[in-house]
Amino acid sequence: MTADPAAFRFVSTNRRVREDRRFVAGHGQYVADVALEGMLHVAVLSSPHPAARIVSIDASAALAMPGVHYVLTGDELAAATDPLMNGLDTPLVQRHPLAVGQVRYAGEWVAAVVADNRALAEDAVENVDVRYEPLPFVISAEEALKPDSPPVHSAHGSNVLLDRTFVWGEVDKHFAESSRQLSFRVTWGRSSTVPIETFGVAASWDPWREMLDVWASIQMPKYPDQIARALRIPANGVRVHQDVDVGGSYGVKRGIKQTVLVAHLARRLGRPVRLIEDRLENMGGGDAHGPDRIFDVEVAFNDDGIVKSMKMRALDNAGAYAGRAPFQLGKPIGAIVGPYRIESVQYRAQSVTTNKAVQEAVRGFGQAPTNYAIETAIDKVAASLGLDRIEVRRRNFIRKEQFPYLIPSGSTYDSGDYHTVVDKVLAHIDFAALEKERDRLRGEGLLAGIGIAACLEPSGGNSAFEPLLNEKNTTTTWMDSCRINIDGLGFVTVTIHTTSSGQGHETLVATVIGEVLQIEPDLIRVVRPDSLACLPSNTPVGSRMAIMLGGAAFHAAQKLKTKLTRIGAHQFGLGEDKVIYAAGAVTDPRGGKQLGWAEIVNIAHRNYHLLPEGMEPGLESTHVMQVPTGERLPKDGRVQMYPCHSFEFHVVLMAIDPELGKPEIRRYVIGHDCGTVINPHIVKGMTLGGIAHGLGAALLEEFVYNGEGQLITQSFMDYLLPSAHEVPEVEIVHHCTPSPFTVFGQKGSGESGYLGAPAAISAAVNDCVASLGISFNKLPIRISAIGDAIAEAQQPKPQEHAT
Amino acid sequence: MKVDLRINGAVRSAEVEPRKTLLDALRENFLLCGTHAGCEHGVCGACTVLIDGEPVRSCLMFAVQADGYEITTIEGLAPAPGELSVIQDAFCETHGLQCGYCTSGMILAADALLRQTLSPTREEIAEAISGNICRCTGYGQIIEAVQFAADRLRKANTPRPHHGVHAAQAEHDAPVEGVLEAAEADEPVAEAK
Numbered sequence: 002m003t004a005d006p007a008a009f010r011f012v013s014t015n016r017r018v019r020e021d022r023r024f025v026a027g028h029g030q031y032v033a034d035v036a037l038e039g040m041l042h043v044a045v046l047s048s049p050h051p052a053a054r055i056v057s058i059d060a061s062a063a064l065a066m067p068g069v070h071y072v073l074t075g076d077e078l079a080a081a082t083d084p085l086m087n088g089l090d091t092p093l094v095q096r097h098p099l100a101v102g103q104v105r106y107a108g109e110w111v112a113a114v115v116a117d118n119r120a121l122a123e124d125a126v127e128n129v130d131v132r133y134e135p136l137p138f139v140i141s142a143e144e145a146l147k148p149d150s151p152p153v154h155s156a157h158g159s160n161v162l163l164d165r166t167f168v169w170g171e172v173d174k175h176f177a178e179s180s181r182q183l184s185f186r187v188t189w190g191r192s193s194t195v196p197i198e199t200f201g202v203a204a205s206w207d208p209w210r211e212m213l214d215v216w217a218s219i220q221m222p223k224y225p226d227q228i229a230r231a232l233r234i235p236a237n238g239v240r241v242h243q244d245v246d247v248g249g250s251y252g253v254k255r256g257i258k259q260t261v262l263v264a265h266l267a268r269r270l271g272r273p274v275r276l277i278e279d280r281l282e283n284m285g286g287g288d289a290h291g292p293d294r295i296f297d298v299e300v301a302f303n304d305d306g307i308v309k310s311m312k313m314r315a316l317d318n319a320g321a322y323a324g325r326a327p328f329q330l331g332k333p334i335g336a337i338v339g340p341y342r343i344e345s346v347q348y349r350a351q352s353v354t355t356n357k358a359v360q361e362a363v364r365g366f367g368q369a370p371t372n373y374a375i376e377t378a379i380d381k382v383a384a385s386l387g388l389d390r391i392e393v394r395r396r397n398f399i400r401k402e403q404f405p406y407l408i409p410s411g412s413t414y415d416s417g418d419y420h421t422v423v424d425k426v427l428a429h430i431d432f433a434a435l436e437k438e439r440d441r442l443r444g445e446g447l448l449a450g451i452g453i454a455a456c457l458e459p460s461g462g463n464s465a466f467e468p469l470l471n472e473k474n475t476t477t478t479w480m481d482s483c484r485i486n487i488d489g490l491g492f493v494t495v496t497i498h499t500t501s502s503g504q505g506h507e508t509l510v511a512t513v514i515g516e517v518l519q520i521e522p523d524l525i526r527v528v529r530p531d532s533l534a535c536l537p538s539n540t541p542v543g544s545r546m547a548i549m550l551g552g553a554a555f556h557a558a559q560k561l562k563t564k565l566t567r568i569g570a571h572q573f574g575l576g577e578d579k580v581i582y583a584a585g586a587v588t589d590p591r592g593g594k595q596l597g598w599a600e601i602v603n604i605a606h607r608n609y610h611l612l613p614e615g616m617e618p619g620l621e622s623t624h625v626m627q628v629p630t631g632e633r634l635p636k637d638g639r640v641q642m643y644p645c646h647s648f649e650f651h652v653v654l655m656a657i658d659p660e661l662g663k664p665e666i667r668r669y670v671i672g673h674d675c676g677t678v679i680n681p682h683i684v685k686g687m688t689l690g691g692i693a694h695g696l697g698a699a700l701l702e703e704f705v706y707n708g709e710g711q712l713i714t715q716s717f718m719d720y721l722l723p724s725a726h727e728v729p730e731v732e733i734v735h736h737c738t739p740s741p742f743t744v745f746g747q748k749g750s751g752e753s754g755y756l757g758a759p760a761a762i763s764a765a766v767n768d769c770v771a772s773l774g775i776s777f778n779k780l781p782i783r784i785s786a787i788g789d790a791i792a793e794a795q796q797p798k799p800q801e802h803a804t
Numbered sequence: 805m806k807v808d809l810r811i812n813g814a815v816r817s818a819e820v821e822p823r824k825t826l827l828d829a830l831r832e833n834f835l836l837c838g839t840h841a842g843c844e845h846g847v848c849g850a851c852t853v854l855i856d857g858e859p860v861r862s863c864l865m866f867a868v869q870a871d872g873y874e875i876t877t878i879e880g881l882a883p884a885p886g887e888l889s890v891i892q893d894a895f896c897e898t899h900g901l902q903c904g905y906c907t908s909g910m911i912l913a914a915d916a917l918l919r920q921t922l923s924p925t926r927e928e929i930a931e932a933i934s935g936n937i938c939r940c941t942g943y944g945q946i947i948e949a950v951q952f953a954a955d956r957l958r959k960a961n962t963p964r965p966h967h968g969v970h971a972a973q974a975e976h977d978a979p980v981e982g983v984l985e986a987a988e989a990d991e992p993v994a995e996a997k
Binding site: 017018020021022023024025026027028029031033034120194195196197198246247248249250251277279280502503504505682683685686687689690691692693694716717718722723724725726728730731754 | 821823824831836837838839840841842843844845847848850877878879881882888892893895896897898899901902903904905906907908911926929930931933934935936937938939940941942943944945946947
């Protein structure tokens with residue numbers, strides 16, 4: 002297949018996103034819309050303590066209330082189910098859906114109350130009497146590292162989940178050789194994607210069929226497997242209904258603990274049961290917080306600003322249980338040098354338990370924080386040399402002709418043309434005019450500055466960080482799949498094997514299959530069977546679906562196209578290479594004969610005697626796609642992480658009124674190269690949404706724990722989400738460098754914008770306040786922090802008066 | 805207690821607890837599931853409905869308070885099954901959504917704006933939707949959708965029907981200073997039923 006956009010009929014064209022129709026009419030089917038006969042409702046009781054022994058739980062008063070059916074405790078649930086899976090080999094860090102014997106963070110779920118409706122369940126929660134004996138706790142990651150810190154899991158022996166140092170290349174030599182070095186610390190505050198729909202799950206158990214039916218707001222690879230394991234039932238006794246619309250996820254809707262809890266209750270009570278988290282349950286105990294990370298970075302560079310080597314230590318606060326969070330330190334290894342030719346890297350990845358809520362996968366899986374650290378380093382290198390920040394980036398960029406480019410940590414970048422993207426962005430902006438505008442704003446008494454960030458979006462989503470960080474894990478595939486059926490009347494139905502949370506996968510596969518078969522995509526039906534009828538899939542994680550689901554759909558369609566062609570050729574008595582397939586018809590170019598779509602379909606479905614010998618009747622094909630390039634286990638701490646690498650370049654003009662401290666983005670331009678775009682609307686939405694999300698992480702959003710270990714930002718009054726007031730108009734400058742590893746040259750875009758926006762916005766704030774001699778090294782940079790720092794910087798210094 | 809609510813032009817009755825929110829009543833009693841629960845404390849706007857044409861958070865209003873008002877939910881916008889209103893179609897045209905969860909509220913907020921003006925500035929659109937949080941889109945394509953809808957409505961040169969059969973009369977009843985206060989004032993009447 003060619004990657005030339007002009008050669009496409011449907012790919013890269015501005016077609017509508019087919020999913021939108023049902024949503025604008027209010028006819029999405031979300032988990033809260035699933036009504037099951039006789040369904041009961043769950044509310045949970047949360048721990049008020051960051052760490053405490055559970056002395057007793059008395060549910061009698063709650064159970065005595067009308068409409069209350071059951072109160073489930075951690076002890077009962079732990080006896081009936083297996084602990085939830087850990088990503089790392091940390092068997093003594095055990096995690097159950099409800100606390101067992103001990104609570105480990107304020108907000109942790111302690112008991113679940115089941116009642117006729119949610120309001121009654123909430124009432125009854127108030128009447129469950131739990132006695133606690135408070136224990137010492139630890140909130141800060143640095144404290145948790147200390148040997149004498151209170152262990153979150155005493156059986157594990159310490160709070161350290163992971164402490165691994167990788168050295169890729171001759172780091173010591175490069176540092177010794179370099180004329181200049183600098184070091185700094187930046188901190189990425191704990192935020193998350195916080196979808197507007199909380200997590201929800203409904204389950205029912207049929208004892209006569211031994212079948213668990215699950216409807217969930219889910220985005221979790223291998224979800225049915227994990228439920229089955231925890232519940233100790235066969236995996237073919239778990240039927241997950243994939244036709245549930247998910248109201249946003251961006252990584253976090255992993256929901257295993259919620260599902261195990263609800264599924265156990267459904268079995269125990271013989272009634273369908275559902276839990277739809279309310280906002281407090283979601284924020285405090287839904288286990289959906291994101292990375293919470295301290296970076297200590299050292300770089301070695303020369304007088305021209307060429308960065309030769311980097312040492313990075315990333316200390317991540319995983320919260321109270323392990324889960325998959327530590328892997329978020331692993332994925333960025335696949336782009337640990339960003340878009341730069343840094344020759345060697347030392348990377349120390351540390352993950353510790355603390356008495357905070359559990360971390361879950363967040364958009365980018367650790368890449369956005371890492372990009373923030375790398376981009377801060379490049380800005381500091383430029384500043385230390387008095388060089389232009391864009392020029393320093395240009396000097397360090399991998400050049401177009403160097404691709405495919407092997408980075409020190411073992412990943413090969415597929416393709417890119419970073420210099421051209423930067424040139425296009427600067428030309429679009431008229432950068433000299435932007436600087437003039439900045440100076441004009443400064444002239445008006447505002448603090449004004451420009452932020453720059455360049456970064457990569459690794460995409461294609463294999464799971465190579467798993468074996469890299471856990472040698473017992475031997476995962477080398479992270480497949481996705483597609484099935485196509487052309488029925489006896491010639492209509493095309495496609496199955497995809499995952500839920501979606503707004504990514505437009507139905508549009509994606511219809512576009513791809515329409516392209517290959519040269520038929521109108523709008524005529525293609527796309528459905529999601531339940532998990533028992535599904536082919537292997539790993540859900541939309543790791544910016545993978547354009548590559549992986551798009552790839553699977555492409556290959557399945559190619560198989561069908563070949564079959565259609567063979568059937569046609571056989572009728573003409575020709576070899577399949579002697580006929581032409583076009584727009585669903587097969588033509589003998591010499592004899593001038595043609596067989597149309599309906600005729601070929603009819604033969605396949607009804608005329609076995611006309612099929613080539615040995616051909617199966619019907620028109621059905623499947624494809625299970627392996628992630629391109631990700632075939633091997635890690636070796637010597639090196640591995641090929643994701644196959645594709647999208648590029649983005651952000652330029653932000655910001656102004657801050659020194660009296661208010663409020664950062665205002667006056668202009669936001671992003672250059673974006675994700676290879677061949679399959680649907681421009683979808684890619685644009687991902688990029689704009691990613692930038693808004695990044696703006697939140699940079700300026701507004703943080704899960705803050707106070708000195709008592711309490712989460713003090715657990716409503717939208719305190720955890721601030723960007724509104725249309727905060728998010729600026731964004732201009733996108735497109736570029737297309739096709740990937741050589743994918744069917745159309747496409748790369749991923751599901752994390753675009755988010756991976757560079759926090760770095761760019763932080764840089765803009767720091768450029769605004771640089772004239773005051775201050776800078777911010779922790780995200781989010783909230784208005785209050787800016788205002789206070791400016792006020793302090795503007796105070797006359799007493800010493801100066803004394804001299 | 806019994807409530808008689810005028811929803812999308814029809815009177816619907818239900819027995820509800822006095823503490824039941826309008827949001828829960830719409831979803832559970834009337835099976836109008838296009839209205840979504842987001843934060844349930846009045847910030848995110850996912851539960852937005854129109855009360856006498858004004859956007860209101862249905863999570864902050866009791867069902868009994870809505871008695872006597874014209875309630876419009878997302879289900880009330882489509883002119884016929886399978887047929888979209890101009891604003892709904894505009895959201896499809898610009899892809900002004902992704903997961904769809906905030907979309908009902910967003911479209912109703914846009915609908916209310918475009919009943920006040922068909923020439924809104926970008927700032928006016930941002931203001932009108934600023935009480936509705938979208939985590940997917942970054943608002944760019946939503947604002948484009950509202951601009952596109954405004955343009956089409958301006959050029960349509962056809963009268964735009966009010967929502968519901970009681971809308972004309974409801975306009976006279978519409979509270980001047982905010983629906984919530986007015987609804988509170990109305991509460992004794994509702995209880996008397």
